[in-house]
Amino acid sequence: MSTNGLIGRAVKRVEDKRFTTGHGNYTDDIILPQQTYAVFVRSQYAHAKIISVDTSAAKEMPGVIAIFTGADLAEVNGVPCGWQVNFKNGDTMKEPKHPLLVADKARHAGDAIAIVIAETKEQATDAAEAVMVEMEELPCVIDAAKAVQPGAPLVHDDVPDNKSFDWVLGNPIDEVNEAMSRAAHVTTLDFVNQRLVPNAIEPRSYNSSYDPASEKYTLYTSSQNPHLIRLLMCAFVLGIPEHKVRVVSPDVGGGFGSKIFHYTEEALLTWCSKKIGRPVKWTSERSESFLLDAHGRDHVTKAEMGFDAEGKILALRVKTYANLGAYLSTFSSCVPTYLHGTLLQGLYTTPKINVDVTAVFTHTTPVDAYRGAGRPEATYLLERLLDLAAHEMNVDPAELRFKNFIPPFDGVQQPGYQTQVALQYDSGNYEGVLKKGLDMLGYADVRRQQQEAAGNGKLLGVGFSTYIEACGIAPSAIVGALGCRAGLFESGQVRVQPTGKVSVYTGAHSHGQGHETTFAQVVADKLGINLEDVEVVHGDSEAVAFGMGTYGSRSLAVGGSAIIKSIDKIIEKGKKIAAHKLEASADDIEFASGRFTVKGTDKSVGFGEIALTAYVPHVYPKDLEPGLDFSSFYDPTNFTYPFGCHIAVVEVDKETGKVELKRFVAVDDVGNVINPMIVEGQIHGGLVQGIGQALFEGAEYDENGQLTNASYMDYCLPRADDLPMFETGSQVTPCPHNPLGVKGAGEAGTIGAAPAIVNAVIDALWSGGHKVKDLRMPLTSERVWHALQEVI
Amino acid sequence: MQLAGKHLIHAAPAKVWAILMNKETLAHIVPGISGLEQTGDHSFKSTLDIKLGPVSGSFTGNLQLHDLQEPNAFTLKAQQNSKMGNANAAIAISLTPVGDNDTEVMFNGDVKLSGMLASLGNRVMGGVSNTLTKQFFSNLEKELEKTTAP
Structure with missing residues (x-):
């Protein structure tokens, strides 16, 4: 029910003030005390055996703090895949390890061989050039249709024919063939849908730190879904308890999908931050973005x-x-x-x-x-x-x-x-x-x-x-049945402050979409308050209960629906407080245009007064908790x-x-x-x-x-x-x-x-x-x- | 990247051959060379300083001469590494007599680039290799003039 017409109105984006005046706060802007900088040594070859990696000269270079190679990470898991698809015959898809650093073979140009950490980025760059890597180039295969041909070079030795899986959907092929045989005309098209590079304007950037006193990690990451990164990194890669990790995605300059995924660098920097006891930052060069951001x-x-x-x-x-x-x-x-x-x-x-x-x-x-x-x-x-x-x-x-x-x-x-x-x-x-x-x-x-x-x-x-x-x-149940290893619900918390101002915490993440405006319009409209009285908070695992992030055009349909559920709870509780104040039954209270009114009368009380009463509950229903703050989860049907x-x-x-x-x-x-x-x-x-x-x-x-x-x-x-x-x-x-x-x-x-x-x-x-x-x-x-x- | 071309040299094949097989003269002919160390009968360790637009840097690696058929043909193999990426070349070179005192030098081969050289330099590599080839033949002619000078 729209009460002040904010829904449907072309309101100018509130976040654009900071974006257009240079006040955005991106991961690379964050410099922590004792900050160190990482640079990667990467494979120049698409497919090559690593014969030796000699870091001895590089370790002597000025400013170098540590260098790690694949051998140092032999016990660490790779980054996982979040969706299991089965072969037609029911076998699980082939899911070879995606290591944080490769020790045996490079499997694409840009595969990471070593990480060099130094006092400055320039020192790390110089030292990375002094890491001596001896490689033996092997034949490679680029085209998907050619990769399944007999004799094609194998990407993973234990994946025959380079096939991760085969999969079929729809009507039985016999029925389709029969229908096709009846056709008066058949149009046939052989085509390629070519590979694209995502090109977010902000290159990927991570900054991870570890506090030995509290045994807590903090990871700043240019991600579209900080909670999901925390879940994948903690549970599947590093085996660290989730409540000891805070993941923050501050302003993020575009993603287009490429910042959904849990990348090896995120987990590796987190691992390194504890090893060296100092925060480690890495920001992708544009040439690295081309080679590494998922195409x-x-x-x-x-x-x-x-x-x-x-x-x-x-x-x-x-x-x-x-x-x-x-x-x-x-x-x-x-x-x-x-x-x-x-x-x-x-x-x-x-x-x-x-x-x-x-x-x-x-x-x-x-x-x-x-x-x-x-x-x-x-x-x-x-x-x-x-x-x-x-x-x-x-x-x-x-x-x-x-x-x-x-x-x-x-x-x-x-x-x-x-x-x-x-x-x-x-x-x-x-x-x-x-x-x-x-x-x-x-x-x-x-x-x-x-x-x-x-x-x-x-x-x-x-x-x-x-x-x-x-x-x-x-819908979590549907995607779960199809192999998704996560639920895809969303959380939304609406916290009414004592003065009637509202903080909204969403598990969706804005990296250009304008959630701070759209979500505020929804909340202000539904509660009958001013747009500027609503603040939308997102992107911090310690501020927001949980979240699955933003992709698949889901933020408003799923995240917005969770917020609506919380607003409904606030109005329902507000009616009880208002009923007590107005000496009426809660069933007789209606809420519109920011006022709680006894139906058919002119007796009413404003939203701000109800908010204050909830936090200063001197005259208050006996069986009602103080406060006006609700959190909801919404799982679409x-x-x-x-x-x-x-x-x-x-x-x-x-x-x-x-x-x-x-x-x-x-x-x-x-x-x-x-x-x-x-x-x-x-x-x-x-x-x-x-x-x-x-x-x-x-x-x-x-x-x-x-x-x-x-x-x-x-x-x-x-x-x-x-x-x-x-x-x-x-x-x-x-x-x-x-x-x-x-x-x-x-x-x-x-x-x-x-x-x-x-x-x-x-x-x-x-x-x-x-x-x-x-x-x-x-x-x-x-x-x-x-x-x-x-x-x- | 394919590399192919030919160039007419005013000297007999035997003379050209002698210059190409000599470490001292070779060091003057290969463009940008700043260090050449013989490691075997027909293999060398080299340092090249190339400064051509985006393909600028110091390359270190090996040069080898294979399949020697004096004075008619050989294959030059090179593996060169740099901060910008690696280059791997195998180039067949033939010396064909033309008339009494000229040689047509033909070359045909493949250069494989990797790393930044491939991803950033590919577009300009054709121009770079043309420039290097011209320098090579111009250096070769200068060397020949030196040896024929009284």
């Missing part, structure tokens, strides 16, 4: 979609090789499976679906969740197939979608939609977003322009992407399912192959919206990253396993002048199963954008008679030019 995507896929003569989808058959890199990162195993295979229903009524995934180790940087995580791969697969099928069958791509959409359902009057791939969608109106997108675009006009352009020697193309995502991650329609219009230069993005229309339905400005900002940022994948980005390894574009000279990120003004629209289909009716908005842009662009370029090429099935992202001028030459 995203990297799928090699064959997908087939069968249609009947009327254009209805009959079946979908998918085979994907997912590249895991050299080790299993924290959530790497669930990305190509439960965040990808489960989304292959898309927005369509496809009756038979089978998805088969082989997850493979290679001599490359580990791959894990990157904005969208699995869902962009699923969307790319489906939406590319839909537009290509439309071209092949010579039907309109929008019409083909309308023909196959799941009809609207609100999840209340009509039940949720049960997919063939395990999920049950909560609510949706898929034709609604496409209709709105076509209106905003002026579809008929654009098709007319396309014909005119062809007459003028230009190629104009329109590409569609109607996506769905599973967000609000996630389902995922949330935002969806939308993205349409790109591109112009392709026939002479040079250069692609110009002329227009981008995005209609997103993320359920109810708390702050439309923040949601639009999230959509814009997401779109840019999706467009980046389509047109600019991609990690390029050479055949020796060297990442050859590991700097901003060579890795191309989109810039403002590469982009048109986005045309965004919205539709609201509330989530039926959480109290705010919200679905999440953090990943939508990234999930929908890439296939719209590629489809638009292919549409442009078809309009000029170049019947291209696939173009490999990023769509560089060279690749498009070749397509223009080779296919007529």
